[in-house]
Amino acid sequence: MTIERYLTEHQQGTPRQIFRLLRQGRVTVNERVVDSPLLKLTEADQVAIDGLAVSGRDPQYLLFNKPTGMMDSFAPDAQPGLGSLLNTLDRSRALESLADLPRDWAGLVLASDDQPFLADVASQAWASRLQVQLKGQAAATAVQDWQQVTRDYDQLRDVTTLTGWTTAGLAGLPSLAEQVGPTIRLGFGPLSLSIDLAVGTYRGLFVSETEELEKQLELADESPAED
Template sequence: MNIERYLTENRQGTPLQILRLLRQGRVTVNSDVVDSPRATVAVADNVRVDGMTVTGRQPQYLVFNKPVGFQLSMDPTTPHSLGSLLNAFDQPRQLKPLADLPKEAVGLVLASDDEHFLTDVTGQNWPSQFQVQVSGTTAPVLAPNQAFREVTTQVDQVHQHVTVTLTTTDGEMAVAVLGALPDALGPVERVTIGPLRLPVDLPNGAYRGLLPAEIDELTGPLDDEENRM
């Protein structure tokens, strides 16, 4: 069979991920780098991805709803860390987070044991949406800031609060600015990273695996050269 089908049947990623693996030179057959999805592979061949046999490589792609005060450390022995939230199956994995959400904020965090995936997501330079609710029905006025791509406010007359949302690639600045607003009703929350929105059914302090479509959206489209393969 061809290497693309082989990697797919061995659950090495989505179809777009497998093309990336090949293009990035991360797949070897009998120690030779293979970059064509049409290359053939036999049962007796030694196929590896990132130096690991395909039977031993089952990467994890996770989305967390981080609680307030929790560190981004993935060490399961560290109290009040994302690692302490992991179940027994995920604890032994060498997971790493996208380390871009301050401890005082809550919401969406990505983590994976596939460093290339994290690098690909970082390379997209996705903007994120950060929001906070403040009491009252008068929308606060924020000083102009070139780091903010968009600022929106939504007044809730029924519950007597205003939701302020910033869209930016500078998460630390967004958390600092929103956290300094008077009469905030809770911590600053990140609700999106690029195309990924914090799942509404993911409770605070919980996590789940990313869906294949979410993985592909986060890593961005393949370039023209990859599409011609």
């Protein structure tokens, strides 16, 4: 059996993720780094990822719909934090989040127990898709740092909903005097917040979502060589 098939059968990620793990030198066989997916294994071989036996890794990739007033952290001193939303099984995981969403904002937060993966994602200059509601017939100029802004005016409530993309540091974006309710992150890079994911809940990423994340990370890895 090849190392690629072994890792696939042991649910260590999608094929694209497994190839990237090998390329990054994170897979070892008998404590020696391997990078070829065609390496043949024997029953006596000890396979590990990031120094942890494959049987104990089982990486998790989670998408949270964070409510306002909650910190986007799993640290014990983050109260209330995302850890309070976890079910019993997931509480045993050494989860971390991107931790870039202000406490008074709501919406999409990515979390995982695969710290190198999170570090790779955090290093990307991916845009966030944000939504804000403003009192009255607000113009898109109210969010000057946003791109591809759409404007939807609700005459009955006299509220304008603005949705757009920004690569600006989220913590540095000011609140608007005419703002009604929190700023909500609906998307981040290739990820989108599911309509059916209620506020204060989470789910695992779909295979298509992890594949797209890995694809975008691969493109970023290749971009320097193209310059």
